[in-house]
Amino acid sequence: MGTDQQSNSAGGHQSDSEFIDELTQIFRAEQALLKALPFxxxxxxxxxxxxxxxxxxxxxxxxxxxxxQIFNHLGKSPKNAYPNIQQHILQAEKVISNSELTAAARDLELISAAKKIVQFQSENYRELESKALSLGHGNVADIIESIFNQEKEREAIFIKLEVEHVSSNKGKDEKVQERYRFTFNKSTGH
Known part of the structure; x- marks a missing residue:
């Protein structure tokens, strides 16, 4: 792996600096997510x-x-940063602590929160991949693309789970039916 930098201009350094900041944000988000997922x-x-x-x-x-691996390749270290994903993690934690939800509603709310997290991460990875390519970091962009693809697979899994949970609760839980009416109608064709 060689040096990927294309520009020595102040603008190039500024872009590299912004790229490292964004890379740090997503790194810290993944760390926060790793702590939250067992919960x-x-x-x-x-x-x-x-x-x-x-x-x-x-x-x-x-x-x-x-x-x-990307930070090592770039010769950088992640900075301290508050993860921008925290609001989505807190939403899922609120669902878990809500004792008024039925079991089916809790699972569906968790699925919904997880989908939002995955979508948020996917968008960030896609933007980061594009920025890596524009900065001439082709090897880095390849790694980011592999993560992005895995995020999209996760999103498909959560969508499938959501449809299955809504369909299996047809007529059983009014709160679930009301909250997920669109998903249910879409999944059943009604």
Missing amino acids: FAKGAVSKELTSTFDLYAAQTGEHISKLK
């Missing part, structure tokens, strides 16, 4: 959702390793 798994009612969160945690650990 999500414990809060899930269905075994399938619990295993999905366990797998999500394992993949998040892999993402952290890949991001460390």
Whole structure:
């Protein structure tokens, strides 16, 4: 792996600096997520959702390793930063602590929160990949693209789980039906 930098101009350094800041943000977000996912798994009612969160945690650990590899390649270290994903993690934690939710509603709310986290991460990875390419960091962009692809796979898993949970609760839980009416109608064709 060689040096990927293309520009020595002040603008190039500024862009590299911004890139490292964004890379740090996503690194810190993955670390925060890795700490939160076991809590999500414990809060899930269905075994399938619990295993999905366990797998999500394992993949998040892999993402952290890949991001460390990127920092090493660039000769940089992640800075201290408040993770920009925290608001989404807090939403999931509120769901878990809400004792008024039925088991089905809790799982669906956790799935919804997880989808938002994955979508948020996907958007950040896509932007980071684009910035890496524009800065001439092709090797870094390849690593980021592999993480992005895994995020999109996660999103598909959570969408599938959401449709299955909504369909399986047809007529059983009014709160679930009301909250997820659109998803239910879309999944059943009604």
